[in-house]
Amino acid sequence: MSKILIIAEHDGDTLNPGTAKAVSCAQAIGGDIDILVLGEDITEVATQAAAIDGVTTVHATSAAHLAAPLAANWAAEIAAAADGYSHVLAPSSTFGKDVLPRAAALLGVNMVSDIAAVDGERSFKRPVYAGNAIAEVSVPDGDTVVATARTASWPAAKEGGSATVNERPAASEDAGHTRYVGLESGGGDRPDLQTARIVLSGGRAFGSAENFEQLYTVADKLKAGVGASRAAVDAGYVPNDMQVGQTGKIIAPELYMAFGISGAIQHITGIKDAGTIVAVNKDADAPIFEIADIGLVADLFTVLPELEQQLG
Ligand SMILES: Cc1cc2nc3c(=O)[nH]c(=O)nc-3n(C[C@H](O)[C@H](O)[C@H](O)COP(=O)(O)OP(=O)(O)OC[C@H]3O[C@@H](n4cnc5c(N)ncnc54)[C@H](O)[C@@H]3O)c2cc1C
Structure with a gap:
């Protein structure tokens, strides 16, 4: 049976709805679904993740070097946390596209981008050529499936879950060569383009x-x-x-x-x-x-x- 780890996207306070969409994709694959929340002081985000229906365990790892979603730091933590999981998923947002390829490289596997439909535990459909063709992609047996779920293709999994929250110590260290400087958001308080209704x-x-x-x-x-x-x-x-x-x-x-x-x-x-x-x-x-x-x-x-x- 599949064991699926979903990487939570959040801003430190609020879980991005893309995470619940990745849960829907995971439900189509089938198996045990856990969520990994990385950051610093992420109790509130972990609680929100635990409320998503269908999730068994939320692993919450709080550490100073994980405070910002820097791929250089998060990828190593994700690769360590992936041990024992058959699948690692994230939303196909700017976040997922930044963090996950690096984690896939550390795990020594190719990555599947933009899962739009699930044909089997290791077989997926994804749009190519600007959506004019659909590619069927299969991941070899033995490889961890590292993939982004196309957020436009999956509804957000409903709330109503009561997953266990497990405080998981960090397994990685600060990569040291990449530093978070700050976030300048052009949109002000406007809803995020990728999740706005x-x-x-x-x-x-x-x-x-x-x-x-x-x-x-x-x-x-x-x-x-x-x-x-x-x-x-x-x-x-x-x-x-x-x-x-x-x-x-x-x-x-x-x-x-x-x-x-x-x-x-x-x-x-x-x-x-x-x-x-x-x-x-x-x-x-x-x-x-x-x-x-x-x-x-x-x-x-x-x-x-x-x-x-x-x-x-
Ligand atoms: C490899 C590649 C990737 C691309 N990726 C993207 C992409 O991701 N996103 C994207 O958008 N484009 C992309 N493009 C560009 C795309 O082909 C078009 O050039 C672009 O979308 C046109 O933008 P537009 O509709 O604003 O401008 P135009 O095509 O110039 O259209 C302007 C429209 O406004 C109308 N108009 C003018 N004045 C008014 C008015 N006062 N009131 C009402 N209507 C008015 C006109 O009738 C016209 O239909 C890509 C192109 C290539 C080659």
Whole structure:
């Protein structure tokens, strides 16, 4: 039977919902599911992890050198904690993509990225070529399966669990060569793009960073995350951590609203798992209307102030 260890993603206070999505992926694989919480003073996060349904044990390792999620330090701890586990999973977020390949290298195995479906304990499906093809991947017997779960493909496992919390001493030491300096978050208090229920995105049509303020105002009224097309990022209107798409973030909010975005395949690949897609574009032939559930042919600079007013 599989024994699965999930690496918790968190900010020191709150568990990222991607962790519960990785638990859903683990449930599809089947077997015992434990969670590893690394950090410093992580009692609260461990309690949140223990409340996820289907989890048996939460291993909580608190140490100064693990305080920030530095791959250089976390990977060694993960590799040590993986002993006895058949699978090590993390969400396919920026965090998982940073930490897990390094842990896989320390364990001497190849990594499977972006599990979208489970065919068996060691066989998975993952999207390739911007989601235009699905690859079937198998991990050889005897190798630890180290994999990220594609967050857009898995619902968050429900709460209601009561896992045991085990205080696990650190097995690693500070790597010494990599230092955490600080976190500068461009989004302020806005919800994280990859876990927000509602996301509003803007494209090249905004024309300037100042004009994006109109999008932020409406987003804040809706408590929404804000994304952007690559054209808007390349033009310098927004930072590149806001990019949605093939070379940006793959997201699956309940509601996605695209303003002045044409709908290039590389953008669509990042949003096609969204629940409802709304597009506002002044070109009635824009490709985004082909995948939009609701389309509005209009000028975004007229629509956004109206939306702001309606939302009060
Ligand atoms: C390898 C590769 C990877 C890529 N990865 C990504 C990626 O991850 N994410 C991504 O987004 N792109 C990506 N791209 C780029 C992609 O191909 C497109 O160039 C890009 O998505 C276009 O951005 P856009 O829709 O904002 O701009 P445009 O294509 O220029 O579209 C602007 C749209 O705004 C509309 N418009 C203009 N003015 C208004 C107005 N006032 N009101 C309403 N609508 C208006 C226009 O009708 C038009 O449809 C990638 C490309 C390559 C080659």
